[in-house]
Amino acid sequence: MSPGGSAPRIAWRLATVIDVVPETPRTRTLVLNVPGWPGHRAGQHVDVRLTAEDGYQAERSYSIASSPGDTRLSLTVERLSDGEVSPYLSEVLHAGDMLELRGPIGGYFVWDIPTGGPLFLVGGGSGIVPLMAMLRHRSAALATADARQRLPARLLYSSRRWDEVIYRDELARLAEKDPTLQVTHTLTREQPEGWSGFHRRIDRAMLEEVAWPASDQPRVFVCGPTPLVESVASSLVELAHQPTLIKTERFGPTGGAV
Amino acid sequence: MPPFSRGFLGRRQSAATAGRLPPGQYETRDFPVLSAGPTPQTPLAKWDFALRGANGQIARWTWEEFTALPRQTTTKDIHCVTKWSKFDTVWEGISVDTLLSEAAAKGVASSPFVLARCDGGYTTNVPLADVTGGKAWVAFMYDGKPLPPEHGGPARLLVPHLYFWKSAKWVRELRLMENDAPGFWESLGYHNYGDPWREQRYAGDE
Amino acid sequence: MNSASSESHEPVVAGERLADARRVDGNAAAGILSEVFVQDLTAARAKCAGCGVTRTIGTLIVYAHGMGMVVRCPGCDRVMLRLARTPTHVWLDSTGATSIVISRDAS
Numbered sequence: 001m002s003p004g005g006s007a008p009r010i011a012w013r014l015a016t017v018i019d020v021v022p023e024t025p026r027t028r029t030l031v032l033n034v035p036g037w038p039g040h041r042a043g044q045h046v047d048v049r050l051t052a053e054d055g056y057q058a059e060r061s062y063s064i065a066s067s068p069g070d071t072r073l074s075l076t077v078e079r080l081s082d083g084e085v086s087p088y089l090s091e092v093l094h095a096g097d098m099l100e101l102r103g104p105i106g107g108y109f110v111w112d113i114p115t116g117g118p119l120f121l122v123g124g125g126s127g128i129v130p131l132m133a134m135l136r137h138r139s140a141a142l143a144t145a146d147a148r149q150r151l152p153a154r155l156l157y158s159s160r161r162w163d164e165v166i167y168r169d170e171l172a173r174l175a176e177k178d179p180t181l182q183v184t185h186t187l188t189r190e191q192p193e194g195w196s197g198f199h200r201r202i203d204r205a206m207l208e209e210v211a212w213p214a215s216d217q218p219r220v221f222v223c224g225p226t227p228l229v230e231s232v233a234s235s236l237v238e239l240a241h242q243p244t245l246i247k248t249e250r251f252g253p254t255g256g257a258v
Numbered sequence: 259m260p261p262f263s264r265g266f267l268g269r270r271q272s273a274a275t276a277g278r279l280p281p282g283q284y285e286t287r288d289f290p291v292l293s294a295g296p297t298p299q300t301p302l303a304k305w306d307f308a309l310r311g312a313n314g315q316i317a318r319w320t321w322e323e324f325t326a327l328p329r330q331t332t333t334k335d336i337h338c339v340t341k342w343s344k345f346d347t348v349w350e351g352i353s354v355d356t357l358l359s360e361a362a363a364k365g366v367a368s369s370p371f372v373l374a375r376c377d378g379g380y381t382t383n384v385p386l387a388d389v390t391g392g393k394a395w396v397a398f399m400y401d402g403k404p405l406p407p408e409h410g411g412p413a414r415l416l417v418p419h420l421y422f423w424k425s426a427k428w429v430r431e432l433r434l435m436e437n438d439a440p441g442f443w444e445s446l447g448y449h450n451y452g453d454p455w456r457e458q459r460y461a462g463d464e
Numbered sequence: 465m466n467s468a469s470s471e472s473h474e475p476v477v478a479g480e481r482l483a484d485a486r487r488v489d490g491n492a493a494a495g496i497l498s499e500v501f502v503q504d505l506t507a508a509r510a511k512c513a514g515c516g517v518t519r520t521i522g523t524l525i526v527y528a529h530g531m532g533m534v535v536r537c538p539g540c541d542r543v544m545l546r547l548a549r550t551p552t553h554v555w556l557d558s559t560g561a562t563s564i565v566i567s568r569d570a571s
Contacts, residue, residue, distance in 0.1 A: 051261065340530030445557070448548065460551070
């Protein structure tokens with residue numbers, strides 16, 4: 001391991017908020033300009049640091065939502081009722097403000113085209129964020145129907161209610177344009193009238209129905225609250241998926257950074 | 259100095275409580291849970307508490323014996339090194355003075371240092387002088403109810419005049435020692451003593 | 465931390481474990497580890513000094529809060545890494561990991 005080699009120490013940078021985009025009643029996306037951004041891989045995150053005037057600091061991690069090819073960096077933040085940082089990022093911060101961050105961070109929970117597929121993504125709540133970066137990357141990088149056919153993808157996404165589904169419309173558009181992408185939702189608390197989809201927490205039976213068969217050796221990424229991630233990962237192993245092909249990121253009890 | 263985040267206030271103290279707050283602290287009405295591992299779940303039938311002397315003598319109490327000892331109720335402010343303070347917390351338990359005198363009657367000799375040892379492997383060290391003279395308890399009730407597991411139940415050490423990492427959760431033994439031995443956080447950059455009023459958070463402070 | 469004792473009484477390590485909602489995984493340790501190591505450590509592999517199993521650091525169990533992070537083996541619960549950050553230093557205790565293997569290829 002040579003210091004100062006090909007992987008420089010991750011430095012704090014000052015980003016400018018370009019835009020703030022509401023996603024759901026409790027989440028919004030911060031679109032940032034980060035001078036000198038070295039690029040990232042889908043699945044990585046950044047650490048964000050806030051400093052009050054008296055020097056008090058708070059740090060939290062947020063998954064990068066944008067595709068590696070985007071010129072802007074996007075973070076999607078969920079407002080947690082007892083959060084210290086999330087209320088600031090989801091309510092106070094606005095375009096023109098500065099935000100200190102460092103990254104990209106993470107070499108384990110990452111996916112790019114060369115990793116291959118088929119791709120199976122399982123998300124709960126704000127766990128969708130790094131998975132969305134992967135789907136955006138896939139969509140941008142696979143230009144032809146042929147290329148997509150060779151690397152098909154499925155997303156199983158658990159949310160409490162229809163209006164809490166982050167990126168709902170974009171996911172619908174992506175799936176509509178691309179028959180090799182299948183998006184399946186499950187709504188665990190309330191469903192809109194006429195809902196014919198899943199309406200329970202992800203369990204083994206649902207995974208058996210939705211996932212690629214284990215024999216296809218899909219690359220699996222699971223992200224969300226700790227209990228969901230652990231339950232999904234165990235169920236997939238019970239369904240004969242190889243543990244080494246299942247990558248997990250636990251967001252903790254609330255499904256995201258506090 | 260890092261740039262300021264416009265409009266970020268973090269936690270703020272109210273003027274009314276300023277006098278009760280050690281330097282660098284803010285008041286919380288919550289009771290945050292900080293854990294170094296999974297919450298231990300020791301059944302009361304298997305639980306016991308030990309006071310072990312450097313001479314090898316041990317005094318031990320089962321849950322029934324322990325809770326039958328003369329107990330005290332105390333109301334204290336508590337201060338966490340992560341900067342939150344909580345006022346007027348009400349605890350019920352056995353004073354460490356009581357435990358030491360009961361143990362002395364069983365031949366457990368005194369020593370100048372104490373190491374608290376807990377289910378899950380956590381340890382913390384305190385001078386004997388800081389757990390005697392009415393300064394410390396082994397508490398099993400909080401706010402009038404049995405101490406919940408996430409807050410250290412069945413019983414935790416309570417040493418409120420020091421930073422709250424010294425009030426070891428899931429305590430099972432106080433080991434008296436001739437020499438001081440740094441515990442879990444004390445051996446990882448935190449202050450060996452931890453007086454919130456002198457803001458002794460980290461090794462090398464003051 | 466747990467010293468050997470000839471006495472039969474030792475503090476009991478966790479009976480029935482609760483589904484602990486406060487735990488996350490090694491991905492959460494990446495930022496603070498980047499202050500110690502040049503290479504990203506989430507894809508590195510660490511061998512548990514307790515049970516001897518080698519796992520990717522991103523899959524280890526992390527208990528993280530304001531005081532620091534405790535990284536535990538998902539198999540035997542042994543503490544593999546302990547991390548604390550003071551205003552001036554990062555403290556790392558890796559005695560619970562017999563070895564850590566990091567790929568030199570940054571990609």
